[in-house]
Amino acid sequence: MPTDQSLTLNDRRAEFVYEGARLAAIAAQAPVVPVSWVEREEPFRAQFLRVIERQCSSQRCNSPEELHENWVQEYMKMGWVYGPIYSRERRTHPDMVPYASLEQLERDKDAVFMALCEIARQFIYEEG
Numbered sequence: 001m002p003t004d005q006s007l008t009l010n011d012r013r014a015e016f017v018y019e020g021a022r023l024a025a026i027a028a029q030a031p032v033v034p035v036s037w038v039e040r041e042e043p044f045r046a047q048f049l050r051v052i053e054r055q056c057s058s059q060r061c062n063s064p065e066e067l068h069e070n071w072v073q074e075y076m077k078m079g080w081v082y083g084p085i086y087s088r089e090r091r092t093h094p095d096m097v098p099y100a101s102l103e104q105l106e107r108d109k110d111a112v113f114m115a116l117c118e119i120a121r122q123f124i125y126e127e128g
Contacts, residue, residue, distance in 0.1 A: 013120035014045075014052040020116045021109065030105055032086045032095070047074050055117035064110035065099040071110075072096050 007015075018037045025033045034040070040048075051074070054060055061067040075096060083092020095106050102110075 009124070009126050010049055010053050010056070013056055013117075013124050014049050016124060017052055017055075017113065017116045017120050018048060020119075021113050024112045024116075025109060028105060028108070030109060032093070035088075043078050047078065052117065052120065055114075056121040060117065060121075061114070064107060064114055067114060068095075068099040068102070068110050 015037050018034075018040075022034050022036065037045075051070070055067075061070060075093060078091070080091040080093055080096060082094070082096040083090065084094055086093050095102060099107070099110075
């Protein structure tokens with residue numbers, strides 16, 4: 001598969017983490033499975049790139065709780081609110097609650113996300 005030389009290191013890491021987390025959600029039969037990376041809207045992609053840049057730096061969140069709270073704040077900035085049913089159109093998400101209120105599956109998704117970020121940080125890099 002040819003590589004797209006126009007993608008930055010952070011772009012490659014972000015797509016890896018996003019698609020890995022999406023596949024994990026599918027495998028776990030999670031109630032919310034995001035659309036593919038290429039289908040996401042630009043404001044989401046921009047904030048996700050910022051998250052990945054932070055998570056692959058020394059400023060990364062060190063716990064799933066901290067990561068989740070940051071995620072809720074970022075979603076709120078994009079106009080999302082809590083809603084019992086996930087809806088991209090209405091911008092409602094059932095996981096916009098405190099970490100302690102999440103079901104175990106959702107806590108597991110946060111831990112998987114952190115692990116994927118760590119894989120990206122350690123093993124996706126610039127050659128040379």
